[in-house]
């Protein structure tokens with residue numbers, strides 16, 4: 001069975017840890033959000049793509065859901081001594097992967113070509129592709145003005161009030177639409193709906209391709225809101241409740257089934273009325289067993 005997964009850089013990679021244990025990894029294609037890609041400390045960073053790649057080969061630093069576990073920080077510390085602001089703390093091995101991306105981009109290669117080369121060199125058997133080869137412009141409209149995404153996230157620690165999240169719509173990377181069309185099912189992982197999933201869905205041709213497929217999504221909103229990160233603020237700013245109901249409303253025209261957390265069982269009828277089908281499961285992915293169990297429920301949705 002061919003499976004396409006839409007992913008950001010934290011929630012969905014956790015699901016991938018379970019999924020890769022129970023499916024043939026060669027049948028997995030992961031389309032990854034690139035809306036946050038940018039240059040930092042002289043290197044091009046496609047954070048979500050790197051997290052997905054490192055997760056697939058068990059290299060991810062699970063403490064931060066960023067970077068490579070056991071990495072060293074000699075370059076980072078040296079740069080700081082030299083007065084170079086390292087906005088993102090980048091490990092040495094992690095930086096090597098970024099340096100190669102930066103070099104190849106300068107030489108004129110497309111991001112999708114570079115990611116494909118790197119995933120093969122790293123021994124990753126699943127397909128990993130950026131949603132686009134073109135960078136998006138994203139800013140967060142807040143009560144203290146428009147902020148660059150990372151300024152909002154890191155410098156301002158997500159504290160300002162958010163009025164809107166604005167990003168440019170970019171064209172799909174070459175294989176994105178065909179990958180969705182050629183898959184048996186699509187999984188939308190529990191990633192930030194506003195800054196990870198909708199940027200992919202908004203790409204021309206993606207929503208139409210999803211409408212013709214069996215699509216299962218997992219809610220990243222559990223109980224009062226997001227499990228981590230600023231997704232609740234972003235949902236509210238765009239007029240959606242920060243709950244599985246808000247996710248259901250946002251995804252209603254391209255998702256066939258929404259899996260919600262057991263804590264939200266009381267909302268299952270409401271979700272069903274919006275989406276049509278609902279699954280209830282422990283989605284708090286604190287152990288490999290929970291991740292595998294959730295992945296199995298997602299797959300069973302197709303087989304049923």
Ligand code: GDP
Pocket residue numbers: 007008009010011012013014048190191192193195196197218219220221222225226227228229231283284285286
């Ligand atoms: P980002 O690229 O780092 O923003 O990461 P993602 O968009 O992939 O994931 C962020 C979202 O993952 C947040 O909205 C969280 O609510 C969600 N998330 C993280 N861990 C879990 C989990 O264990 N279960 C569920 N249901 N959602 C999670």
